[in-house]
Amino acid sequence: MDSVYVHIPFCLAKKCLYCDFVSMPYSPPVAQRYLGALSREIALLKEAGDFLAGPQDKLAVKSLFIGGGTPTVLETRQLEELLDLLGKNFVFQQGSGVGAGAGAEVTIEVNPATIDTEKSSTLLKGGVNRISIGVQSFSGPELKTLGRLHTSRDALDAVKTVKDAGFENISIDLIYGIPGQRVEDWRRTLETALALGVRHVSAYELTLEEHTPLSGLVEKGALRMPEEDEVVRLYFLAEEMLEAAGFVHYEVSNYALAGRESLHNLNYWRRGEYLGLGAAAHSFKRASQRFFSTEGAPRNGKRWKNADGIFRYMDLLEKDVLPAEEIFLLTPEEEKREFVFLGLRTREGISVSDGRDLFGPDMEKEAGLLVKEGLLEMSRGFIRASRAGFPVLDAIILRLLAGLGL
C-alpha cells in the first residue's frame, strides 16, 4: 500500500455552496464516535490481514492525507487522538510515529477559520509535515459567492500561523471561474498567493456539481457562470504567473516548486495503491502479480468506496463490519483505460514503453495523430499533453481511447 487517505466528514456550521462531498456540521460527540469508528476500521483491516501487515504490525506508506470536510474543525484533543491513532498504525519507511521517516509526506487540509497556534503545534508534534490550506480566493465577494465561512484576512492569518508554528511545506487551494470573477481579480488572488511564499498551489476550475446550492443558483439565473473563453483566459493566466514564479505545472490543476509536488496526489495518477479510511473514502488495490498470487487474492485491480452515510459508516463498524460498499473489479480494458486517462493528467505523462506493453504499436500510432494536431507531445520516452492540450484533456483522452478501441 502506497498511501493512506483519512476522511474527516465534519465542517463548520454549513457546507460551501459548491461542495458535494460527504460532510455534516461539526458535532463534538459525533466526531468522538467517528474517531472510535476509524480506530475500529483499522483494527478490523488488521484482523483481515489484507492490507495492514507490516513491520511491528504497522503499514509502511509513502504518504498520508487527512482530508475532509474540514479536519481542523476537530478540537485539539481530538486531533491529538486522531494523529496518535495513525501514528500507532502506520510507519514511514523507518522510525516510528507519523512522518518520522525521510521522504514521507503527511498532509492535512486546513480551513483558514479553524486553525490556531495550539492546533498548529499539535499537528506538527503529531507528525504532519505538509499543510494544505483551503484559501480558494483572496476576494471577499468571491468567497461570499462560494459560501466560504472565512475572510481573505483569515486566510492570510492562517498561512502566517502555520508558518510561525514551524511548517515550511505549505500548499494553498485556489478556485477560478467563479461567477463575477474578473481577470484582474484572479490576477490579484494569484499575486497574493505568490507573495505568501507557499511551495504548492492547486488552481481548480469551479465545477458545478448537481444538487449543490450553487448549481441551483445558476439554474435559477441568480448567478452566471463565466463563458468558456473567459475561463480559458484565467487558466492560462495562472499557468503564466505561476511558471514565471518558478512553479512547475505538474498536473492539470496543480503547480509546485521543484521537489514539492504532492506525492499523495501523484500516487492517484500513477495508479499507486491507496487505502481510504472513513466514511465515503475511496481505496484502490492493484491486481496481484500473477506469479505470486495466492488463493483468493484478486486477479483484477479493485476500487472500492466506504459507506457514504456518516452514521451508516459508524453503525457498521460498531457491529464489527467493514464498511466497504461500492466494490468495483477492474477488467483488463478498464485497467488500460485508467492507465491512459490518469497518466495523461500529469506533466510527466504516460510511458511509451508501458504503452507499448499494453497496446502494442497502436498507442504510438494514435498518439502520433494527436501530436500532429499539437495536442500531445512525445519525448524522452513519454507521451504527455501539450500546453494547448491540457485544457482540453478530456476530449483528447476520449479520442485517444476511441482510437485504441476502448
Add this chain to the structure above:
Amino acid sequence: MPKNIRNFSIVAHIDHGKSTIADRLLEFTGALSHREMTAQVLDSMDLEKERGITIKAHSVRLSYKAQDGQEYLLNLIDTPGHVDFSYEVSRSLASCEGALLIIDATQGVEAQTIANAYLAIENDLEIVPVINKIDLPQADPERVIAQLEETIPIDASNPILASAKAGIGIGDILEAVVKKIPPPKGDDSAPLKALIFDSWFDAYRGVIALVRVFDGSVQAGMKIRLMGAGKDYEVGEVGVFTPKILPVGRLGAGDVGYIIAGIKDVADTRVGDTITGTENPASERLPGYREARPMVYCGLYPTEHHQYAALKAALEKLKLNDASFTYEPESSQALGFGFRSGFLGLLHMEIIRERLEREFGLTLISTTPTVIYRAIDDEGNEKALIDSPSKWDNSEKNVQEPYVKAVIFVPEAYLGAVFDLCRARRGVQKDFNYIGKDRVMLTYELPMNEILWDFFDKLKSMTKGYASLDYEFIGYRDADLVRVDILLNSEPVDALAIIVPKEKAYFLARQVVEKLRGLIPRHMFEVAIQAAIGSKVIARETVRALRKDVTAKCYGGDISRKRKLLEKQKEGKRKMKQVGRVEVPQEAFLAVLQLEDK
C-alpha cells in the same frame, strides 16, 4: 349460413377509448378473466402498449349468450389506429358486417371519427354509435349526437351510452352487435374466397394469416392458392383466437380465423389478397386489393461500420413480418454503407427503427425522411422516381410531388392560426363547414412533404390540443423545388441534403444551419456549416472550437466518478456518426423536420 355469427370492428379517433372498450368486451364475455386482463390485451407488442396505439390488426372470437337466449359467436376485429395504416384498416373493415363507432363524450367528433366512419360506410358496414366516457363530469352526449347527425349519414339518434372504464353499457353494446349488425352472407358450398386482413411470421409455425372467409370453407390438408401472389400451399392448421390460439376443424363462410400453411414469407400473404382453393378456384379475387406502397423513405445506417451485416440481417428478419416496408442497399459518402428504406408513413418508420434498435441491439443513424418525387418527360410520362435527395438533379425541369387531402377539425377560435399554418405549408383550402356552433371542418390540399413531419404537432400546439387531422394521398402535382446541400468544413454531407420549395429555400437553409450549429458538438477545431444550392452558398454558421474541457479534480482518489463520466461521454460519442473529422449526432439528420414556419 350461420345466423349466429357477427363480425365487427371498433373504430374511433385516437384516445377515444377503442382498446379499453375491446378489453371490456373480452372481460364481459368471459374470454379472459379479470385476473388475466392486462390493460389493452389486444395490443400485444411492447411498442403498442407504450405508444397506446394499435399497429397490427387482431381478431378475437367471443362467445356471447344474448338476451334472446341464443349463443352467438362474435368476431371482434381490432384495427390499427394510425393514418399510416389506413389501407390495413380498410381491409379489416372489409372483413366485417358492422362497426362500433366510438366517440369520446367529452371530446366529440374528431377528424378520424369521420374518416373512419366513412371508411366503414364505403365498406357497407352497419354503424353502431357508442358514446364513451359518459361518466366524466365534462361529458356532453347531446352535443356529440348533434355533431354526428351533422357529419355522418347514419342514424345517430339513439347511441349507446357507455363508459369502458366504469363498465357502463357493455351489455348494451353486445346486444346491439347481435341485433343491429347483420349476420354474414355467403355460400359454404361455393369455391373458397377468403380475404387476408393481416399476417405475421411466427418463428415456429411460419406465416399466420388472419382471414375472413366469404365463400366456401377451408380446413387442414386442403390445397390453397394465394391469388395475388400466385402461389399454392397446403393448409396445416386453421383456427381462431379466443384470444388464445385455438385450432378448429374448419373455417366456413362468414368465419374469421387464421390459416397456417407452411408459408415462409409474409410477402406472399399480402393484406387484401384473396385465398382460394387450388382445385376448385374462384374465378375472381375479392375487390379492393392493392399493394401497399411506401410513401416515405429514409436512409438507415449503422453508426459503427461493423454493424452493417447485423443491420442487414435484422432488416431481413423484420421484413419477414412486415411486407409493407422495403429496403435496398445504398451508400453515402458521409455515412458509408446502409439501406434506403421505404415506409407507409412516419410512424411506421419510427416503429421499424425503434424495433431495429431495441430488438436487435443496433445503433442507427436515420437520414432526413423524404417523400417520393417524380421526374416527368415532355409528354407528361413518368421518367423516374426520386426517393432520395442524392438522386435529385437541380437541373431537372419537370418534377412532381405527392399531395394529400387533409381534413382538419378545429374550434372556431383557432381558425386564423390554422389558416396561417396551412398557407405557410403551401396548402390550398378546398372546403369549409361548420360542425355545430363553434367547430369547423376544413379541407385542404397540401404537398405531402409539408405535413408529414411536424405539421400535426404544430397544429395541436397552436390549438391547445383541440384540432384533429386526417389525410389521404390524392396524387402527384407539378412542383417547384430545389435541393439544398449542407457542407461541413466545405465537404458536402449527402445525408444532410434536403429538397425544399424554391420560394422557401433561403429561409429554410438559414434555419437548418442554425439548428445544426446547436446540435453539432464542439470539436477541438472550428466547424463551418454551410448551406448551398449548387456552388452558391446561401447560409453559413460556425461551431467554435472547444477550448476548455478537462475535469478539474478527482477528489480523494475518486476515480470511479471520472470513469463513469468517461463512459457517459463514450456512450454519447457512440451515438454520433463521424463525417470526415466531424462528429454528427442523430438529431442533426432530423433537424430539417423541426423548422419554423414563416
